[in-house]
Amino acid sequence: MPRVDAIRQVQITEQTFYRWRKQYGGMGTDQLKELKRLQKENDRLRRAVSDLTLDKLILSEAARGNF
Incomplete structure (x- = not known):
């Protein structure tokens, strides 16, 4: 099977194929x-x-009384 046909069969662009290669x-x-x-x-x-970042933000807000 030619490369172009294989690329079409898996539904990717030629650009994607060459980037992956x-x-x-x-x-x-x-x-x-x-x-x-x-x-x-x-x-x-x-x-x-x-x-953890979200947990820290929530705890900081709660400690300031902004909950």
Whole structure:
């Protein structure tokens, strides 16, 4: 199957394909798995920071009597 047909079949643009190829093309399977794991961990930590920041804001407002 030609590359253009494969790109159309998975419904992405050629620009996306070439960007992904440039970004991930030289990585092996183990490296891609590690990247995915690190991205998930990063997302989890970002959510935790966001939750803690919100908790701090709420507690600060409550301490000032602005609740």
